[in-house]
Amino acid sequence: WRCKESHITSSTRHGLKATMGGQGRKSMIxxxxxxxxxxxxxxxxxxxxxxxxxxxxxxxxxxxxxxSYIEAKKSHSGYESLRCMLLRFCTRNRFRHRKACVSKLSQEVLDSVWLGYAVYFHTKYAAYPKHTILNADETGHPGVPG
Structure with missing residues (x-):
């Protein structure tokens, strides 16, 4: 590769990407x-x-x-092939094992609580530089040793 070093390092084939890009399976959908x-x-x-x-x-x-997808398959395997492809698609996109459940609060209430806390937090700690505020998630009650 030393003979081709200048050609390889001067290549702009992948532009600004840090990695080569383009890896992975292309979606059939x-x-x-x-x-x-x-x-x-x-x-x-x-x-x-x-x-x-x-x-x-x-x-x-x-x-x-x-x-066109069904016609490209064998006579009886078209829908089964589609079903398997959609199962793999769901798994790749992290939809495989999610179960629907009813929330005790509506999304509007959850959003308003979240926004209210964000306003409270940023007004309380406005005097501090942002780089000094650390996010430390605790599971216990404040003041109780873990």
């Missing part, structure tokens, strides 16, 4: 962002995110892609 948004929306509404729901969403919103 061209509408990845849309289906992830649908999955997030279902989860935010405390609904299950199952492969069945994703298949229905694809049938409603991406019919031409679904038809």
């Amino acid at each position: 061209p509408f990845k962002g849309d289906i992830i948004a649908y999955m997030n929306e279902r989860r935010d509404n405390n609904k299950f995110v199952r492969v069945f729901h994703l298949m229905q969403w694809i049938r409603r919103n991406q019919k031409p892609w679904l038809v």
Whole structure:
């Protein structure tokens, strides 16, 4: 590589990226962002995110892609292949083992409490430089040794 050192070090092939980039499997789903948004929306509404729901969403919103995908497969394996691909897609995007549950408080209440605490914290510690404030999460009651 010494003979080609100047060529290698002067290469701008990967631009400003610190790593080579481009590794990993390319997604077979061209509408990845849309289906992830649908999955997030279902989860935010405390609904299950199952492969069945994703298949229905694809049938409603991406019919031409679904038809071409099924036609490219063998006669009986098209839907099973789609199901397996969606299971892998869910796992890669960390949707595999999430279970829907009912929150005791609405998201609006949780957001208002969070914002209220943020205002309280920043007014109380406004005199301190930001680099001196440390985040120390404690699980016990304040003043009780851990």
